[in-house]
Amino acid sequence: MSGTLNLEAIRKDFPILNTKVYGKQLVYLDNGATTQKPQSVIDAVDRYYQQYNSNVHRGVHLLSQQATEAYEAARKTIASFIHTKHEHEVIFTKGTTDGINLVASCFGRAFLKPGDSILISAMEHHSNIVPWQMICEEKGATVKVIPMDTKGVLQMDALSALLDDSVKLVACTYVSNSLGTVNPVRDIIAQAHAKGIPVLIDAAQAIQHIPVDVQELDVDFMVFSGHKLYGPTGIGALYGKEEWLNKLPPYQGGGDMIKTVTFAKTVYNELPYKFEAGTPDMSGAIGLAAAIDYVQGIGLAAIQQAEQELLQYALKQLSQIEGLRFIGESPERSGVISFLYKNTHPFDVGELLDKQGIAVRTGHHCCQPVMDFLEIPGTARASFAFYNTFEEVDMLVAGIKKAAAMLD
Template identity: 70%
Template sequence: MEPITNTIPAALDVMQIRKDFPILQQKVHGKQLVYLDNGATTQKPQVVIDAEANYYRTYNSNVHRGVHQLSQIATDAYEKARHRVAAYINAAHAHEVIFTKGTTDGINLVANAMARRVLKAGDTVIISAMEHHSNIVPWQMACEDTGATLKVIPINERGELEMEAYEALLDETVKIVAVTYVSNTMGTINPVADIIALAHARNIPVLLDAAQAIQHIRIDVQALQPDFLVFSGHKIYGPTGTGVLYGTTEWLNKLPPYQGGGDMIKTVTFAKTIYNELPYKFEAGTPNIAGCIALATGIDYLEKTGFEKIRQWEEELMTYALQSLREIEGIRFIGDAAARSGAISFLVHDIHPFDMGEILDQQGIAVRTGHHCTEPLMDWFRIPGTVRASLSFYNTQEEIDKLVAGIKKAASMLL
């Protein structure tokens, strides 16, 4: 099909942007890399790589604990990164930003703290049928420890939440709702504003898993009003091993620390420990200093590039990809929501997704295959897994064309 005419004012210069990402210049199996696995992790611009290396090269030192100059420089850079993240999501206070290892770490922190301070036998935790394992297993563990019950919001055939069923689940036993903003498997954008409003009308807190939303959708936590929001740095062009837990001051003060150790204390005696103030109460031990600084650099890069331009280009690319893929004989989309972002999951005839993925790899095309850490969702669709192509603003329509051609080649070999 013909590429869609670009109508974006002051559009992105995608080919110039691609030069900022060193890995995109390499070849795989002798073919130019077509990287369509951004839902698993995004590639890193050179400025992010440089920021992390520069920390170790020029001011490597621990934070918050030294009066010497390198420690002060490192502390200033680390705390500046916290303020940068707070500004990016429009948090009311920088202390509402807790640095974590990633989305999984952030959810475990909240689930563990809720189990210790809030949940008890007879209570209910609500999640959805499309959750990543990271937003299922921690809550299962919390329920096992407390005697609470886990309930699941069902979905329809298009991969959209059944909102009437959700509202019916909201009774006086519910102590938290934990749902994904964007499905990592299907790309479904959930109606999170409605989810939060319905819960808050009953004084129920909400945790949003924004791992697949933060890089595609502008998030304003003061407008959206989640009680908790989590995301991973490596999904938003930052380093692995970094992440953010946003929590309202009220809830972060209410919950106990997740881990004990250095930096999360004010005073320690063998008789009693007094915990530190926010955000340090939840940041025990030496953090990933270099990674958090580089994460802030990645956010700076996105802002400099222009988030609205990025969003418009990704929406256009998604439209082009869906139109192009629909022309493939025997394709079946797993999830086909009206509102979607980032990811497209599909099967072709009865070809196993692993076989499709291997042949695409031989053509230099990187996609994800399997259950995508959403095994209950695969069970609901009665399939072993999918092929998932996930997009970024550095992808091109020409790469979509290569994907389509690659799928057709694989189908001709496997059918």
């Protein structure tokens, strides 16, 4: 066990960790897909529905006022967590994918023209590829790619030449969900800004592992999902610099994003409501705020230290398994270990681990271009959270050895 956290107490906060799978104690190592929820988050969502469930904004009755206060307090909590300059720079979304689609659609409609390009990295999740392809196809623009090497490290010496006059925006993941690589986002942002190019950072795999300060990063847009940060599914946030959000047209039309509507013309609402059409996910926002409160109660610096200790221990122990090879060997990494055992299919390894109560993810992890580049069908991926233990790593190692004996 790590000496930096009281894991025994922390694990008691997560009811699902007591679950049995096929009669065995659950070892949950699929945190990159979604994290488990502490009781305080479950209680916050339950309390909303039991005590003050109501639609937000404009309601004169007490329940609506209570719901509105809690919803806007959640926005304030997120703004403080990521250190925004203004609270209205936080836009509630359905998650990371929704946030990227919002920026791609709005930015593309406002600024892309034939011959322009969007620059992404070679290790992006599909949700940071496909939206840009869609808007580029619509606008006659193209998608360009920062290459990576076989260790899963971006080839930064190629960046300067790629940042030509055609590039209107750079969109890059902070931490690769398939390889665990922590990208040099500060360098990417600095080089892009030197040429007047805005940057979007996908922080879906970073926000729960690494302290993030959007003002220190000087990033123009940043997106993340609540469910990867110990909060509910279906909720996330887009951060955008005020100047950029004011430049962009609204993403969707409907209630809450308007000031006035006539059949002749609509005047759009001010930030952040211009981008929040319709009834929002109030319970999700409240649950996300509760998750952030929980994380901050432990301390993200302490979480980062504990997770790095766990990651290094896992890498050391797994490297002793004959026939196992790591996919992605960046010196800067966080949260994820992807691997293959000899020439066996990762699905077979994952299924045999599942029968031992060990949950890992298998497949291409929504990163088909990464797998194609590495000429593999996919990987088995163990992804960690601060509630995981060294003992669980030992169980993973033993589980892989048992699976290997059956596959050989």
